[in-house]
Amino acid sequence: MGTQRVGIIMNGVTGRMGTNQHLIRSILAIREEGGVILPNGDVIMPDPILVGRNEKKLQALAEKHHIERWSTDLDQCLANPDDQIYFDAQTTVHRTESVKKAIAAGKHIYCEKPTSTSLEGSLELAKLAKEAGVKNGVVQDKLFLPGLQKLKRLIDSGFFGQILSVRMEFGYWVFEGDWQEGQRPSWNYRKEDGGGMIVDMFAHWRYVLDNLFGNVTAVSCLATTHIPNRVDEQGNEYKCTADDAAYATFELEGGIIAQVNSSWAVRVNRDDLLTIQVDGTEGSAVAGLRDCKAQHRINTPKPVWNPDIENPFNFTEQWSEVPNNQIFDNGFKVQWELFLKHVVADGPFPWDLLEGAKGTQLSDLGIQSWQERRWIEVPELKL
Structure with missing residues (x-):
């Protein structure tokens, strides 16, 4: 050896x-x-x-x-x-x-x-x-996170049947830096320094969507700067020139629709900082960074809309944890x-690097969609 x-x-x-x-x-x-x-x-x-x-x-x-x-x-x-x-x-x-x-x-x-x-x-x-x-x-x-590895296991097993839709929620409240120090570097909020939610996160969403569910074929995106001013590491106030939230819809191969909300101005009321819900004809699952829970069609409740009575269902208890079944390394x-x-x-x-370029492509097209307020097709990339 x-x-x-x-x-x-x-x-x-x-x-x-x-x-x-x-x-x-x-x-x-x-x-x-x-x-x-x-x-x-x-x-x-x-x-x-x-x-x-x-x-x-x-x-x-x-x-x-x-x-x-x-x-x-x-x-x-x-x-x-x-x-x-x-x-x-x-x-x-x-x-x-x-x-x-x-x-x-x-x-x-x-x-x-x-x-x-x-x-x-x-x-x-x-x-x-x-x-x-x-x-x-x-x-x-993110492809190697335990939660997404478990989600991939479900996909490969055919658990979902035909996958219909994907809903992703990402983000958390990043403090403005005045009364509490911000958890992210100030350059993230300056466009001239390469900051912005779309530039930062759409590269991630591209490889997650492409590798798990199908290639992205079109995007519709609206972004904004919710927090206009922040305080940097030296205690100086500065104007935020980059988007801090993006709300996007993606069309994927096979007709799958993915809705993805990304924000640094949202307070978390979900199981993790990133959650991915996948709904299919045979079952559904929700994955976080480390955990994943699933619900098969035979375990799906049958609620009826009735605002005049107390909700009889505890929906969160009706999901089953997907077991680890292996040791997940970093x-x-x-x-x-x-x-x-x-x-x-x-x-x-x-x-x-070509796969990396696909992430930059989606960021560019997301920004174009936002600026032009329309759907944008995502062409295939070739060298």
């Missing part, structure tokens, strides 16, 4: 998501477990170098987690042939140029989404990677392991 070191240039991991999900819970967790084991018994051992613009943050993060390598010089890191993978978790406005540099340096690419601020930019990255012959992937973490870590196997052993990895 041999060990194969894989050097990873990790750019932008001083942010919340990059630090927690990609560095600590993925790469460092893989290292602590002894690496990724291949079918032949060989082991992939990731070796990260942390890259960013803030020297103090990088040094503190590296020292805290006993990481020997860090740098503020991306070009120098890309010039090192011993590091095969470039990972990007920067804000979207900085991602495109850095990924281009990494492709030109012959690095395999793994990055967060959106992959660019426009469809043209995302398609350019996919084309460049294909022409350079480098392997590439995009983070599509979704980001699972996808990292698959990408490492893809790079080293040519394992399957369908979530490439």
Whole structure:
């Protein structure tokens, strides 16, 4: 049994998501477990170098987690042939140029989404990677959540019969930053910095809908900025120039209708921050981030509308939990392991930069639908 070191240039991991999900819970967790084991018994051992613009943050993060390598010089890191993978978790406005540099340096690419601020930019990255012959992937973490894995299990078993509709509710109240500090960075609410609900979340909804239910074929979207002013990390009030809520309807292949509400100005009265209800001819299910409950047609109650009497049904008790039946690992870590196997052993990895471009496409078309107040068809993307 041999060990194969894989050097990873990790750019932008001083942010919340990059630090927690990609560095600590993925790469460092893989290292602590002894690496990724291949079918032949060989082991992939990731070796990260942390890259960013803030020297103090990088040094503190590296020292805290006993990481020997860090740098503020991306070009120098890309010039090192011993590091095969470039990972990007920067804000979207900085991602495109850095990924281009990494492709030109012959690095395999793994990055967060959106992959660019426009469809043209995302398609350019996919084309460049294909022409350079480098392997590439995009983070599509929600597919690996326990709740969605259980939902996929129901779909694959034929539990729903014919799927009719999907209803997704996402969001929570993000504090304005005046009397309580906001839970999201202020750039999320500035369009000029790449912020906005549509730009942030439609990339997620595209891969969730495409992979679970069917390709998105059309979109109708209305977005708004519910909270016009917020207070940033320095205590300064600023004007919100990006949408903080989006209300969309999607048409999917096979006639499925998906209604998706996304808001950072909503208080949660549901089981989780994200819930997905699927209704079919034979049964229904509601999935959250970790749990999933189902109701078959034989267990479906028969209510009759009557406002003159107390409701005789406790609807929430009439659903059954879908059991775990397996151990669910961190979704980001699972996808990292698959990408490492893809790079080293040519394992399957369908979530490439072209798939990432589909997310940017849906964001662009969602914004167009909102601006023009009409349905927009979603054409097939090809390189």
